[in-house]
Amino acid sequence: MSRRELAENVGIDPRYLANIELCGTIPSVPVVMQLIRICKLPAERYFNPELLREDSEQRQRTSHKLQLCPEKYLPIVEGVIDGAIKLKVADDEKEDV
Template identity: 50%
Template sequence: MANIQDCPGFEPFGEDVKAARKKRRLSRQKAAEMAGISTVYLINIENNHIIPALPVIIQLIQIFNLPAAKYFNQLTAGEEHDQRQRISRKVMMCPEEHLLVIEGALDGAIESK
C-alpha cells in the first residue's frame, strides 16, 4: 500500500470512494465484499489516505463508476477549481436516469455564454 504523498492525483480517492459508497447506501462490509477486500482495508482507503494496490483501485473505480482519468492524470490533478471537482463528483454519483437532465442544464448554461 502506498501513502497519499507518493501518489499525486490520488488525494481525493478515499473520499470519493466513501461518498460513492454512501450514495449507493452500501455498508462498508458489502462494498468490501464487492471489491474482494477486507472491511479494514476499505476503512484504511476511505479514512486513512492509503492508496490500494492497482487491482483494487480498478475494482473500486468500476464498482463506483469513478473517473479514472482524475486519479491517473497527475498533470491535471489539483488544477481544477474546487467547484468543478464537486460538480464532477456529483455527476459521477448521479443515477443514470437523471444524466439527460444534467446534460441539458449544462448545454443551456454553455449556450447562454
C-alpha cells in the same frame, strides 16, 4: 452501496476500504481498478497527475460523493452550493467596503 458491500464486491476487508477512504491509504492498482469499475468513476482522475493536482483533497472527496449522490437529491446539493457561493460573494463585498 454500503462500505461493507463495496468491500465485498472488490474482494477486500471493509477496514481496508475505510483506511483508503478516510486515512489516505494508497490501494494497489487492482483494487483501484475494481473501485473505478464498480463505482463508475472517471479513471483519468486517478491516473493523470495533472488532474489530481488541480483539486484539493476536500474538493476530490466532495466530487466523489457527488458522483454517488442519487439524481433526485442533486437539486438540494445544487441549492446548498448556490447558497455557499452567494455567501462568498457577500463576504467579498463586505471586505471591499
